[in-house]
Amino acid sequence: MIRAQVRGIGHYLPERVVDNDWFTTFLDTSDEWIRSRSGIERRHFAAPGQTTSDLAIHAARAALDDAGMAADDIDAIVLATSTPDLTFPATATIVQAGLGMTRGFAFDVQAVCAGFIYALANANALILSGQAKRVLVIGAETFSRIMNWDDRGTCVLFGDGAGALVLEAAEGDGTNADRGILATDLHSDGRFRDILQVSGGVSSSQTTGHLMMAGKEVFRHAVEKLAKSTVDVMAKAGVTADDIDRVIPHQANVRIITGTARKLSLPMEKVVVTVQDHGNTSAASIPLAMSVARRTDRLHDGELVVTEAIGGGLSWGAVLLRW
Structure with a gap:
């Protein structure tokens, strides 16, 4: 049977690094307060004028280089983001042009922090159905653009970044020993949309708005x-x-990461944690963590990997793959 196998991985972080002490200059907070509640020590913020597509293009090029492929080897781009460059067109098409990709198709997926899980599932379906042979899957965000800088409970948690991977169709035996995506699991429940949302919107208020979160409920x-x-x-x-x-896992909060691992009886030695260096980069956090793990010798060919995320919607899910 056909499997969607990972051929390359890459990421990009903006140059500006913001440590926790920066927030103490205008908020009633401290490095200890932020670390104890989230595990976050620093995050990256995009430069003025630097867009989500800029970050995505850098990450995509790194993934293509890792795969030994050119942009026109790709049949489709699936980009997960909640912070698009424009209302339309899709940021994925801007990335497509930026990469010099003149064939195929590109579209965005919006499932907030679960976006990359949804994008992986969609890319897998495209490959299994024969719609595409090679898919570039990207998560990219500039969450610093939707922060309420007066809300110390949210603005300290998020950062900007991008990660990307290349999936390619390949034959497998149809067993769980195959390389590639082995299973996906997606869910959403709109009854809980109010506990994690952005206050603005094109149709509702014609404004961008700010992120709002009921942290304990989430x-x-x-x-x-x-x-x-x-x-x-x-x-x-x-x-x-x-x-x-x-x-x-999605790198939202170290307490969520450790709590989930404990509930699953999975030792933390198996869990990749990067939230301390990047903060919550929403749809970018999983591919970013994958890329960092790969480059720091914590992710190897043939390993069985589970990745999961939850975000606004509420939307959540998991993907199981063999690297």
């Missing part, structure tokens, strides 16, 4: 839903937690 949903989705995606592929070599 945490309560996150651990339960992420653990359940992870169990379900493993069951679909016929594997157990003991079979997992690496967990690469």
Whole structure:
């Protein structure tokens, strides 16, 4: 059977690094307060005039280089973002042009912090259906543009960045020993949309708005839903937690990461954690963490990897793949 296998991975972070002490210059907060509640020590912010597509193009080029491919080797781009350059066209088409890709198609996926999981599932479906042979999957965000800098509970948590990977169709035996995406699991429940949202919108207010979050409520949903989705995606592929070599979760909050691992009885030695250096980069956090893990020798060929995320919507899900 056909499997969507990873051929290359890359990421990009803006040059500006903002540590926790920066927030103490205008907020009633401290480095200790931020670290103890989130695990975050620093994050990157995009420069003035630097857009989501700029970050995405850098990450995409790195992934293409890693795969040994050119832009026109790609059939499709699926870009996950909640901070697009423009209302339309899709930021993916801007990336397509920026890469010099003159064929194929490109579109955006919007599922907030779960965006990359949704993008991976969509890219996998494109490959399995024969719509595309090679898909560039990107998560890119400039969340610093939608922060309320008076809200110390949210503005300290987020950062900007991008990550990308190249998926390619390849033949497998149809067992969970195959390389590539083995199972996906997606969910959403709009009844909880108010606990994590942005106040603006084209249709509702004609403004960009600011991020608003009920942190305790999000945490309560996150651990339960992420653990359940992870169990379900493993069951679909016929594997157990003991079979997992690496967990690469959405990098939102170290307490959510450790709480989910504990609920699944997965040792933290298997979990990739980068939130301390990047903050929550929403749809970019998983591919960014994957790329960093690959470059720091924490992710190897043949390893069984589970990745999961939850975001506004609420939207959540998990993907199981063999690297």
